[in-house]
Amino acid sequence: MDWVTKFLDELWDFIVQSLSDNVPLIVGSxxxxxxxxxxxxxxxxxxxxERRLMGRFQVRLGPxxxxxxxxxxPMADTIKLLFKESIIQSSADKFLxxxxxxxxxxxxIVAFAVIPFGAPFEVFGQSIELWGANVNSGILFVxxxxxxxxxxxxxxxxxxxxxxxxxxxxxxxxxxxSYELSLGxxxxxxxxxxxxxxxxxxxxxxxSVPFILIQPLAFLxxxxxxxxxxxxxxxxxxxxxxxxxxxxxxxxxxxxxxxxFMGEYINMVTMSALVTLLFLGGxxxxxxxxxxxLAFAAKVVFLxxxxxxxxxxxxxxxxxxxxxxxxxxxxxxxxLNLLITGTLKVL
Amino acid sequence: xxxxxxxxxxxxxxxxxxxxxxIGFTFxxxxxxxxxxxxxxQTIAYECGIIPEGQGNTKYNIRYYLFALFFLIFAVEAxxxxxxxxxxxxLPSSAFISMMIxxxxxxxxxxxxxxxxxxxxx
Numbered sequence: 371m372d373w374v375t376k377f378l379d380e381l382w383d384f385i386v387q388s389l390s391d392n393v394p395l396i397v398g399s400x401x402x403x404x405x406x407x408x409x410x411x412x413x414x415x416x417x418x419x420e421r422r423l424m425g426r427f428q429v430r431l432g433p434x435x436x437x438x439x440x441x442x443x444p445m446a447d448t449i450k451l452l453f454k455e456s457i458i459q460s461s462a463d464k465f466l467x468x469x470x471x472x473x474x475x476x477x478x479i480v481a482f483a484v485i486p487f488g489a490p491f492e493v494f495g496q497s498i499e500l501w502g503a504n505v506n507s508g509i510l511f512v513x514x515x516x517x518x519x520x521x522x523x524x525x526x527x528x529x530x531x532x533x534x535x536x537x538x539x540x541x542x543x544x545x546x547x548s549y550e551l552s553l554g555x556x557x558x559x560x561x562x563x564x565x566x567x568x569x570x571x572x573x574x575x576x577x578s579v580p581f582i583l584i585q586p587l588a589f590l591x592x593x594x595x596x597x598x599x600x601x602x603x604x605x606x607x608x609x610x611x612x613x614x615x616x617x618x619x620x621x622x623x624x625x626x627x628x629x630x631f632m633g634e635y636i637n638m639v640t641m642s643a644l645v646t647l648l649f650l651g652g653x654x655x656x657x658x659x660x661x662x663x664l665a666f667a668a669k670v671v672f673l674x675x676x677x678x679x680x681x682x683x684x685x686x687x688x689x690x691x692x693x694x695x696x697x698x699x700x701x702x703x704x705x706l707n708l709l710i711t712g713t714l715k716v717l
Numbered sequence: 718x719x720x721x722x723x724x725x726x727x728x729x730x731x732x733x734x735x736x737x738x739x740i741g742f743t744f745x746x747x748x749x750x751x752x753x754x755x756x757x758x759q760t761i762a763y764e765c766g767i768i769p770e771g772q773g774n775t776k777y778n779i780r781y782y783l784f785a786l787f788f789l790i791f792a793v794e795a796x797x798x799x800x801x802x803x804x805x806x807x808l809p810s811s812a813f814i815s816m817m818i819x820x821x822x823x824x825x826x827x828x829x830x831x832x833x834x835x836x837x838x839x
Contacts, residue, residue: 395727402728406735455752460760472740476733483732505726510799532762533775544781547788554795561802620763625747629740690838693784697827697836701791705824708798709817715806716813 402483409482413635414444420678427682454624459531462621466529470618471626473522474633481515482636484508485643486569488653488663508569509561512644513554516599516637520546523608523618526630530621538617541689542601542608548696549598549605555704556591559711560648573652580651587707589649591700596641598696601634602677604684607692642673783835794823 389396418433418441425432433440458467484505505511520543527539561567563584564575572581582589598605609617619630646652646669653662660668687695762769801816830836 398727399731402731403735405728406732406739410739452747452750453752454747455754456747457759459762461762468744472744475740476736479736479739480729480733483729505729511729528774530762531774532769533764536774536777540777540781544784547792548784551788551791551795555798558795558798558802561799562805565803565806567799567803615763615765624751625743629743693838694836697784697787698831701827702824705820709820712802712805712813712816716810 405483406479409479409636409639410632412639413632414448416635416639416674417444417447417631419674420681423675423678424682427679448628451624451628456624456626457621459621461531463529463531466525467621468626470522470526470529471622471629471633473525474519475629475636477515477519477522478633478636478640481512481519482640482643484511484569485640485647486573486652487666488661504568504570507567509557509572509644509648510567512569512640513550513557516640517546517550519633519637522630522633526622527618530618532621534615534620535618538608538614538620541614542618545605545607545692545696546599546601548693549595549700552591552696552700552704553595553599555701555708556588556595557648559585559588559708562708562711562715569647569652573647573654576651577654580649580654580656582649582651585649585707585711587703588711589645591704591707592648593645595700596645597677597680598692600637600641600677602638603681604686605692606686607689610686638674638677639670642670642677645673646670780838787830787835790826791823794819 421443422432422440433443436442436446458464486504486508523542523546524539527535527537527542530536560572560581563581564572566572566575575581601608608614609619614620619627622630643666646666650669650673653666655662655665658665764770797819798816801812805812805816
């Protein structure tokens, strides 16, 4: 039995050694998984929040039967959707039809992995950083990956072989590429102020005063473009019920249908986090004695409530006005704001 | 502690793998749990309950292409702007002036398209 204990000892040493050599790698992976799980489990809570708030806005109760305050309702809905038959019409492109919801969710999760939540802190002598990945081109990465989410909607529209889906897919692509320009250009004026693409540096630059006070126009433009990017009301033209049934996900059932919603809600959280990081000072508390990460979470939740508030306040705007607004109002204003900011910075 | 370029993307890759696995798991789970009762009506595209009229992939407005072209122009502009914005304070003033000329040309193009009525969605 001597060789067994010796072998076990050596194996243990080997495991300890290889683990301690790769601590940062392991910590990074664990954080990435925690973030991915967290962002996926935020979605039911957000659905609940939206339905409750919408109920209150419309002077009704909202879901209140399943669990305390109806909190179990999204879970019950998810389980129901899991047990729903998946219907694919015979003339649809099977592969692309399955690919589309996966693309939407996948890009949403990956884009969220680079969002930082707070300043690093020390635990057991190990510095724990509250972000998945500290990518030095953070904001560019988020734009690039979330821009790829458009493909999911276009593929869904084209592969369904349904007129409503096609129109919804085309509308969403045209809308999202139009507003993506404004989103990028209004973020550029913040990058002018910080001189860095890293989301960390942007928060550090706002230590004394948040950029919403310095760049109010950029904040407004960014937020409007962000609402349009996430296909939220009043810019939810791609899925306008009265004219397009459900837009690009008309033909989807069961879990694949739920995935589109999951992608939309994760994108909402990402967009709120981006607005918080760029304009509201991230986890800076400005003298209010709470934990930085709580400050960050509070700002994000507030912005999410604003998203829901917008939905219940504004009627959906007409498609021609949507495009006109994007190209004739938002884009020139973004360029103007950028020109002024750059010129002031140079002088 | 490795803080090199590749290490920064570890978490991104892990999150991507996790997302991939999660999506696959959901697909498999719903395939296992969901009932399968194929019928003729399920194979027909949804068109408010009536038999679909004509092709599913219908004709659509040419304007979508025009806006795609515009997007391409301004997206390329943004690609130039992003690196410029990070470094322009460190560069000589000629960098700023040449970017302004580039922007002016683009804004002139936008104004021209506006005047021609291309940006008007009809």
